[in-house]
Amino acid sequence: MYAIHHQPVEVLWQRLRDELRLQGMANLPVHLDWPDPLVPYWRNPRLLLSQTCGYPLVTALPAVQVVGRFHYAAPGCEGSDYRSLLLVRENDRRRTLADFRQSVVACNSLDSHSGYNVLRYMISPLAERGRFFQRVVFTGAHSHSLDAVRDGLADLTSVDCVIFELVNRARPHALKGLRVLCETPSAPGLPLITAAATPHRVVLQLRSALAALVEGPAGAQACSSLLITGFSPAEREDYQIILQMRLMAEQREVMTL
Numbered sequence: 001m002y003a004i005h006h007q008p009v010e011v012l013w014q015r016l017r018d019e020l021r022l023q024g025m026a027n028l029p030v031h032l033d034w035p036d037p038l039v040p041y042w043r044n045p046r047l048l049l050s051q052t053c054g055y056p057l058v059t060a061l062p063a064v065q066v067v068g069r070f071h072y073a074a075p076g077c078e079g080s081d082y083r084s085l086l087l088v089r090e091n092d093r094r095r096t097l098a099d100f101r102q103s104v105v106a107c108n109s110l111d112s113h114s115g116y117n118v119l120r121y122m123i124s125p126l127a128e129r130g131r132f133f134q135r136v137v138f139t140g141a142h143s144h145s146l147d148a149v150r151d152g153l154a155d156l157t158s159v160d161c162v163i164f165e166l167v168n169r170a171r172p173h174a175l176k177g178l179r180v181l182c183e184t185p186s187a188p189g190l191p192l193i194t195a196a197a198t199p200h201r202v203v204l205q206l207r208s209a210l211a212a213l214v215e216g217p218a219g220a221q222a223c224s225s226l227l228i229t230g231f232s233p234a235e236r237e238d239y240q241i242i243l244q245m246r247l248m249a250e251q252r253e254v255m256t257l
Contacts, residue, residue: 001051001190004143004166006034008225015219019209025202039111047195049206054188054242055113063196066238067206069189070214071230076161076183080232084114084158084184086122087149090177097182098126102134105257106145106154113242114160115142118184120257121245130253143167143174150177158184165227187245188238207233 003009013032020028028048035041042052042061052061069080076083086097094100108115123132137154139145145157146167161183167174192210194203210231213219223229 001053002162002166002226003034004163004170006032008222012213012219012222012226012228015222016209016213018218019212019216020205022212023205023209025205025209042193045195045197047193048198048202049192049194051190051192053111053113053190054239055117056111057191057193057236058239058243060111061193064193065196065198065203066234066236067192067194067203068210068231068233069191070210070228071232072162072165072189072227073229074162074165074227076164076186077189078186080189080230080234081186082114082189083161083186084118085161085164086119086156086158086181086184087146087164087178088156088181089149089152090179092155095181097122100156101126101132103155104135104137104153105133106137106139106148106157107257108139108142108145110138113187113245114163114184115145115158116257117242117246117249118187119158120249120254122184123257124249124252124254127252127254130255132254133257136257146174146178150174156181162189162227185245187241188234191234191239207231 010032017028039056039060042050042064049067071080072082076085110116126132137148139148142159142163145159148154149157194206214223214228214231
């Protein structure tokens, strides 16, 4: 989910593949799949390992098993939790979220917690008759949302703090002219998942290999390039906070942005 460039993620997979082979796993793919669309792929009964967003996990993927989540070295992350940053243009004089009533917001997608669900939760106390923004522009990606705000096509966007830091390091020019308005509440970081049919012993092997990947020297460079600093096992129940945020927005009649 954080593949600004594919190559660092492919390198990470090679190191993880080595660790899985040490765990006794065989017939592992040499290269990663890069599917589109993602949800059908995540539902594949042969899925070994992938990373999803917490919102699809709790709304569209009832059967998959949660393996765990990475820790990231990005401002806004705390342990294995993360948050979003609300970005506006640097020269915009508005200073609070309430000031952006009737503005245009850019969102990556409807099924994103960091770009949509948590923002809907934040504006829900400010909404009038269930509405706050004048218009929503769906961009398809956090990086496109940043472009939309910078180029004046939208006034505000909510961006995953890990994506923000990766963009800051890889393409700092993409953030020129933008500033952070505020931060969102934190939530559990993006879950690593496996198919419902994956045997429990394989889930344990995946967890052991992921821990070895982030703790050992062999994976250090690959992890560092993607800001990964740790791994924690996780369960589906950890992500109920994401559903609670959606419910609270709906209770305030904010059905959409």
